[in-house]
Amino acid sequence: MGVQPTVADVARVAGVSRQTVSNVLNSPSIVREGTRERVEQAIRELGYRPHASARRLRTRRSSTIGIRLDAMAAGISGSIHDRFLHALTAQAAERSMRVLLFTAQDPEDEIEQIRRLNDAADVDAFVLTSTFHGDPRTEWLIDNEVPFVTFGRPWGVDDINDPRHHWVDVDGRAGVRAATEHLLAQGRRRVAFLGWPAGSGTGDDRRRGWEDAMRPVVGEHALQELVVTSEDGAPLARHAVVDAFGPVLEVDAVVCASDSLALGALLGLASVGHREVPVIGFDDTPVADAVGFSSVEQQLDRVAAGVLELLLGETGDSVVRGADSAHRLVTPRLVVRETRPLLHPDPGPASLPGRHQETGSRP
Numbered sequence: 001m002g003v004q005p006t007v008a009d010v011a012r013v014a015g016v017s018r019q020t021v022s023n024v025l026n027s028p029s030i031v032r033e034g035t036r037e038r039v040e041q042a043i044r045e046l047g048y049r050p051h052a053s054a055r056r057l058r059t060r061r062s063s064t065i066g067i068r069l070d071a072m073a074a075g076i077s078g079s080i081h082d083r084f085l086h087a088l089t090a091q092a093a094e095r096s097m098r099v100l101l102f103t104a105q106d107p108e109d110e111i112e113q114i115r116r117l118n119d120a121a122d123v124d125a126f127v128l129t130s131t132f133h134g135d136p137r138t139e140w141l142i143d144n145e146v147p148f149v150t151f152g153r154p155w156g157v158d159d160i161n162d163p164r165h166h167w168v169d170v171d172g173r174a175g176v177r178a179a180t181e182h183l184l185a186q187g188r189r190r191v192a193f194l195g196w197p198a199g200s201g202t203g204d205d206r207r208r209g210w211e212d213a214m215r216p217v218v219g220e221h222a223l224q225e226l227v228v229t230s231e232d233g234a235p236l237a238r239h240a241v242v243d244a245f246g247p248v249l250e251v252d253a254v255v256c257a258s259d260s261l262a263l264g265a266l267l268g269l270a271s272v273g274h275r276e277v278p279v280i281g282f283d284d285t286p287v288a289d290a291v292g293f294s295s296v297e298q299q300l301d302r303v304a305a306g307v308l309e310l311l312l313g314e315t316g317d318s319v320v321r322g323a324d325s326a327h328r329l330v331t332p333r334l335v336v337r338e339t340r341p342l343l344h345p346d347p348g349p350a351s352l353p354g355r356h357q358e359t360g361s362r363p
Contacts, residue, residue: 005046014042025050049096061318065092065311066123068110069101070130080283080298081129084151087304088127095308095317111140118146124319125311127151131167133201138165147319149310151303153327155201161326168306168328172202172282175296175332176209179255179280182294182334188253188278189217192226192245194237194265195257206257206282226251230261237264238271247272254278259285259295266293284335297333306330 011018016039023031024039031039042048067088070081089099100123104110114137117123124147128137131152141148142164153169154160176193183191193210196203211223218226230240237256241264245251254269254277256262262281269277281288284297306328311319 005048007048009046010039010042010048013046014038062098062122062124063096063318064098064100064123065125065127066100066102066114066117067127068104068113068129079285080300084129084300084303087301088307091301091304091308095312095315097308097312097317107135107137111137114141114146115144118144125149127307127311131155147311149307151307152202153329163326166310166326168303168310168330170298170303171329171331172206172296173209173212175282175298175334176206176255176257177212178209178332178334179282179294179296180210180213182336183253183255183278183280184213184217186253186278190226190251191253191255192228192251193255193257194228194230194241194261196232196261197229203257210255230264232258232260234260234264234267237261238268239264241265241268242272245269245272245274249274249277252277254280256281259283259288262293262295263287263291266291280334288335288337292337294334294336297335299330299332302330303328 007018007021010021014021014035016035020031020035021039024036024043028036065088067085069085085099085101092099100117102113102117104113114126117126126141126146126148128135128141128148128150129152131138131150131154133155135150135154138148138150138154148166150165150167151169153167154162154165180191180193191210191214193207193214195207198204207227214223214226228240228244230237237260241254245268249269249272254262254265256265256279259281262279265279266275269275269279279293281293281295284295288295310326310328
């Protein structure tokens with residue numbers, strides 16, 4: 001391994017003092033533009049990287065982002081939170097930032113953990129997941145002027161554009177609309193929607209995408225006939241689909257609010273002899289790939305990038321809240337697969353784990 005370049009090496013190449021190099025690294029605004037550009041060019045040529053520990057001592061910044069490790073990361077949708085954490089950690093490391101994971105039993109306990117970490121200066125900013133209307137965590141962070149970004153929008157009418165609440169979310173409405181339009185383009189006209197009971201911010205948003213696409217096709221009054229609701233989980237969704245459609249099928253495709261619901265729909269349709277009906281899920285979990293049904297991918301790499309932009313600016317490596325807007329809405333991507341017939345259409349409930357996990361928000 002070669003010798004790492006030092007501040008003295010950068011100073012020598014740029015023809016400046018070591019203090020000037022330090023100023024460029026820590027307080028670039030006080031350095032004249034021409035001098036700053038020479039130092040930055042020398043840094044790039046040498047491949048110099050500031051020592052993170054030394055910088056933390058000088059600046060009293062932890063270079064750390066805190067995020068709760070979600071205890072609900074289980075079932076079919078359980079990989080989503082893990083994939084987001086992986087993307088956030090990898091991209092933060094590229095900006096010389098670390099991610100600290102902590103646990104909490106409920107929102108009140110999470111506030112206490114955030115308070116403790118903030119008081120000890122162990123964390124510079126926080127990322128919240130599973131947001132919901134009236135979330136006390138965001139209220140506490142705003143009141144105490146602690147930098148944060150949420151993965152998941154606030155669902156209140158008055159706070160979605162609050163400049164104090166920075167958020168990134170996936171445009172579930174656009175994703176489900178694209179999935180429905182894909183089926184309509186194939187000549188399907190009675191496309192049903194299988195979603196969660198009303199009152200879930202994320203679920204209601206996804207249902208609106210289906211309504212946007214279907215309303216011009218079937219009219220407002222016929223929409224309700226094509227809606228089936230179920231709590232998340234393949235066994236529950238299977239029974240809901242069988243109860244709603246039965247052997248006399250009056251739909252020719254199903255769009256779902258999650259992959260757990262989609263698997264249940266496939267099992268239910270297969271159990272009454274309708275294995276040819278296409279089903280599209282949401283989240284593009286490994287189950288969608290393994291079973292072979294289409295699904296909407298959230299593009300979690302882009303979500304993580306948006307979170308860091310709102311905290312650090314486009315290219316920064318310290319918390320500055322430098323973004324020009326308070327939120328990012330990421331457009332998901334439809335992953336189209338040819339649905340494969342299920343070999344075992346009626347497994348027992350115990351063999352079908354699947355819990356509702358809304359990645360960015362919750363009811």
